[in-house]
Amino acid sequence: MALVGGTVGAANANSGPEAVSIAFDEGVARIFSEDGSEVATQITEETEAETTLEATLSGGEAIEAVVYAGPPLAPPVAPTQAEIDAARDARLEAPPEYLTTGESDREEGVLEAAAVDDADFAPFFAEAVTSTSAAFAWVDSDEATAYEVVRDGEPIWEGTATEFLDEGLIAGTDFLYEVTSFDAQGKSIITRTIPITTLGERGENQTSMSPMTYQPYGTAYLYRTFIPDNRVSMDLATTWGCGQAFKPNRSFSGDDRSWATPPASTPFDLTTYRSSVFLYANWDSPDGMSYVKDVSPTKLYEGNSLIETRTASVNGISVTNLQMSGSFAGARINHEVTNPFCAAGAISYSVDVRMYRNGLIETVGWRYPVPRHEIYGRWNNTGAEFWRTIGQLSNQGFHCLTGACGSETVNLSKTY
Structure with a gap:
């Protein structure tokens, strides 16, 4: 060897x-x-x-x-083309629920976590x-x-x-x-x-290598999807299943921004997005994980005139498979959130999130490559908490919402 x-x-x-x-x-x-x-x-x-x-x-x-x-790492398995087609057909037959209040749909709380077997x-x-x-x-x-x-x-x-x-x-x-x-x-x-x-010269005082990035309190994780454009114009791909076919000059609202490192107020900040999932592992209380799920409103325009505002239900996001100890936390995020005007397509991903008290965060699974996805972790190894980028994933086209592009592997790991 x-x-x-x-x-x-x-x-x-x-x-x-x-x-x-x-x-x-x-x-x-x-x-x-x-x-x-x-x-x-x-x-x-x-x-x-x-x-x-x-x-x-x-x-x-x-x-x-x-x-x-x-x-053991057993990430979610990406769907087959037959499963992708079946999910699209199911949405068309029974369109997902949505709100008409014009507000975001948000859910927050603490989910019970199973103990990790050493x-x-x-x-x-x-x-x-x-x-x-x-x-x-x-x-x-x-x-x-x-x-x-x-x-x-x-x-x-x-x-x-x-x-x-x-x-x-x-x-x-x-x-x-x-x-x-x-x-x-x-x-x-x-x-x-x-x-x-690297260690200092022989004879100098050394600071122990571990815990190099030991987290004194907790570790936070954020997965967001967003559309960088201010508006998304209608075309054949976006009108299919939307009830907007042959209605010219229509568009949907986007988020009008680029990548955005979360501010200190996250997950209750003013950053715009399509959906947001926030997880927090408190290392001194390993019996539960805090979460915030959020879906933003979508606006339908004709020209510059607002026709209607709808918000897809946060029920399209689930956090499961929770397990925690004093040094490890794991969860699975399953995400299928539609444009509430377009039942045929959905922002879809499924990832396992693994957080370690030593400063390592892993994200493993799959996604439809649309729209932009951004993933961040919050570390504390300088006496203050700060957010760092784990991954920034591009948008390959809105036709991918229907599963036409298949799925893309998500496999990211960062340590700070």
Whole structure:
């Protein structure tokens, strides 16, 4: 078994302190010194989702490592074309409910979460750092055939191994790595972001690597869909099933904005959107997850004259499969929200959301590639809460609302 997936000469390359590599062997993360011998490590902190280790090589070089674990990943299965057609036909036969108040439809509360079974957790990613090196190892997915490593925005390695070593780094320096897996068609499967800080020079005081991004209170998650245009003009695709065929000069309202990082007041902010799902995991109260589901009104115009306002029901959004512990929270969002004037089409997606107290957030599932989808996480590792982008997914055309474009895989992972 190869211990190291690759080595890259990085900034300040030299033959200084000894580097280490890390690899998974039958589900166990093992650390090796440059001579290939396994390094004996000591656990300094452990939860079901994260194990922190430290060691010292014979030459005095310090090592810190983190191994991440999680329950089995079984994301929602994308619908077949037959299922897509059946869902469209069902909406046409029994159009979904809607409101005519002109207001958003909102639901908020706390959903009971099942306890996580620690025995279900298995390691899936590991990292180890010294003063001048960073090593990573990951568990291969069935679909992955190649990988790429990016450091601070610059690609530095690609290959088929599931381990990687970066040597010659500057001591006491922050680096942001991204490890992306690809399938046989060259399509990205998942990208994991890994912020690390190399250890200081020997003799300096060190801050423990873990918990690097430990969340002191809770983690928030936001999934929104929106239309960037102010108006969407009618065409054959948008009139089908809308009751607007052969009625010229008609349009629907959009949200008239671009990507928008959530403000502090989210989910009760004034940002416009088609739909919004907010989840919050309180790590000290792992028996329930707070949520807010919201659908905005849609306006129908003829020219510049407003004809009618309708709001699709928030009942098209469900949050299920909740499980929580003091370091992991998982939920599934099922979303089928129509344009209330157009029963044939719907904004559709289904994703599993996995939040870890160590700062990792994953989103895995599928969507119809319409309209724009934006996904954000709220972290607290600086003494203040802040939102960061997890994913921004484009609009491939409003005809995709009917399922004409099929489904698109959503597989995103961010750590801060």
